Amino acid sequence: MTTSSRSWSTELAASLVVFLVAVPLSLGIALASGAPIVAGLIAAAAGGIVTGLLAGSPLQVSGPAAGLTVVVAGMVGKFGWETMCLITACAGVLQLALGFLKVARGALMIAPAVVHGMLAGIGISIALAQLHVALGGGPRSSPVANLLALPEQLGAMNPHAAALGALTIAVLVGWKKLKVPALKAVPGPLVAVLLGTVVSVALHLDVKRLDLPEKFELTKLTTPGDWGAFAVAALTLAAIASIESLLCAVATDKMHSGVRSDLERELVAQGAGNLVSGLLGGLPITGVIVRSTANIAANAKTRWSAVLHGVWVLVFAALLGGLIERIPLAVLAGLLIHVGVVLVNLHHIRDLRTHNEAPVYFATVLGVTGINLLAGVGLGLGLSVVLLLRRLSSITVNKEQRDGKWHVQIGGTLTFASVPRLNAELSTIPAGQSVDIDLAVDFIDHAAFESLHGWRANHEKTGGARRHR
Secondary structure (H helix, E strand, O other), rough: OOHHHHHHHHHHHHHHHHHHHHHHHHHHHHHHHHOHHHHHHHHHHHHHHHHHHHHHOOOOHHHHHHHHHHHHHHHHHOHHHHHHHHHHHHHHHHHHHHOOOOOOHHHHHHHHHHHHHHHHHHHHHHHHHHHHHHHHOOOOHHHHHHHHHHHHHHHOOOHHHHHHHHHHHHHHHHHHOOOHHHOOOOOHHHHHHHHHHHHHHHHHOOEEEEEOOOOOOOOOOOOOOHHHHHHHHHHHHHHHHHHHHHHHHHHHHHHOOOOOOHHHHHHHHHHHHHHHHHHHHOOOEEOOHHHHHHHHHHHOOHHHHHHHHHHHHHHHHHHHHHOOOEEHHHHHHHHHHHHHHHHHHHHHHHHHHHHOOEEEEHHHHHHHHOOOOHHHHHHHHHHHHHHHHHHHHOOOOOOEEEEEEEEEEEEEEOOOOHHHHHHHOOOOOOOOOOOEEEEEEEEEEEHHHHHHHHHHHHHHHHHOEEEEO
């Protein structure tokens, strides 16, 4: 076998693995987003083929992501599905513009605590909503409403649906603990969905199942009544999808030693994928860490594994629609509950506590679950700025008087944020006294320098003397 044929066989094998992971997740995310089920497959195909061909991160695999579920569900409820597709297409155009303007690396300035808090909040929201579906009911309007309505849902649960949901979660958890390499090579989500579906069909369980349209038709895009709200929605979707994709690309680079990601090109590729997905009636797409990890673990080396996985999704949707309609909603709900719990990464929480960023994380989580995603991210960003200013204003000022002279030692970082504290400390030195100031600082900005210079001038006018070291 030639090197070229070996390479293609590797890419083909990797594409099949990613395809098997992508299909159940795409169906579940469409369900959780309140979108037509086929929208998840359209997005998976667009993410694989369009974004894959243009990708700046060759081993990253794009498609519908759990991280956008709460955002999309809210927008679908507010605007309707047809307008949601137009929002997705417009968000793609914005991403294209941002990519061409070379601003992709700016997304990396966002504090990791905010990003992890956003994902955890989304995970909690997904799990609470899908818990109702797994019990045979339907989700409420918000995470808080889902939590409060849980006792009522437990009293009215469908035992068949609950059993299938529990079976799915048990398979997903147990599959990760398998010690047999040959079995671990098979994607856990695929096994869980297949097993749950087979059990439900074999036992003739009375549960709700997926419902596909009899024939595929392009979604007719509808313009909104409120263009201001529409613009905000498109900007919000573009921002969140871009950040998630770029952070996923950075994380993907850490998992392999191949070609590094071109973030500007990747942002353009994400924009093209969302433009096509929106125009065809698909969900918004981002880079997806679960699929990307599966791709790298399957020894993919080029973009062609991602592209081929998109082709397999198209083939599956065209030829196996009847099989899709046999999947119980409770099985997909169990899959999504597991995905939501995984998004609440305890390892990240421990790291953030080490770096004293836990308050930002928990503020973001509470904002996302208690208000909405945009408010949660804004709350996290605001608190991270406050903590940054607090750190910048953290200085040490030690004063003592000996031999008829004041000795002042200033340590830390002297910035505009530390000026109030600096002035307060220096104002306690009596007028007319001789002063030695020892600056043991690692940085001093213009505002702090001007403040120190102004105090010196005023102090000398009162007859005092000072000396810097």
